[in-house]
Amino acid sequence: MLLKRLPRLRDTAVDPREAFAGTFHVAEGYGQLAAAHAQAAAGEPPAVPPSEIYCHSLTDPTILGPGLAARGYQTLTLFGLHTPARLFARDNDGVREELLKSTLAQLDAHLAEPLADCLATDAEGRPCLEARSPLDLERDLGLPGGNIFHRALSWPHTQDGTGRWGVETRHPNVLLCGAGAVRGGGVSGVPGHNAAMAVLEAGES
Structure with a gap:
């Protein structure tokens, strides 16, 4: 308004x-x-x-x-x-x-x-x-x-127990960096952080 x-x-x-x-x-x-x-x-x-x-x-x-x-x-x-x-x-x-x-x-x-x-x-x-x-x-x-989170949220883990960071998808090279991540957090930047951590962790393995 x-x-x-x-x-x-x-x-x-x-x-x-x-x-x-x-x-x-x-x-x-x-x-x-x-x-x-x-x-x-x-x-x-x-x-x-x-x-x-x-x-x-x-x-x-x-x-x-x-x-x-x-x-x-x-x-x-x-x-x-x-x-x-x-x-x-x-x-x-x-x-x-x-x-x-x-x-x-x-x-x-x-x-x-x-x-x-x-x-x-x-x-x-x-x-x-x-x-x-x-x-x-x-x-x-x-x-x-x-839904501003693009889906229902799941806290604190993914429903099927997979995905360490909550940003993973069924495609190995595609990560969620916004509100659609498992724990949400659209304006907090947490999904972006977790996606970066997932990338770094994958690079170390």
Whole structure:
């Protein structure tokens, strides 16, 4: 989403630029996560959907054009949790809209003003907000089930017990260096490290 300004937090004097500088956790208490997981496992969208928000433009203003950055615009990226692809199979558009409303309501509960009042609008006056379900991500980006790790993770070992580093494939000269590695870790660089170690280890044998 594109914001014309960052929202202020309710009942606090914290500068919004500080509040949104890291990972902003919403409805992620242990009990909330457990309840959301149980509802999703039962085939229902979580009533109180947990989420995490990132304001990447605070870290890297070049994400935006110079004009928008100079006027104080910001981007927010929200990751909804416990919303597997199967929840959207019966009505992708309807469930996406339902979860969008309930997720934003959880965020609004922490804000001094509705997020809708902070959203930028396009040339036709529509709010600059884009929501994508796991099925949308699979269709548009080829992510199986919308999974950012490209498959279900396995921890801490491969399912069949093979593969010392968790990056091996059935092809000896092909290693996984990204989020699709057995243990995931897309932004950590761990898969790249493990792939390098696998190469070095193979060279020694």
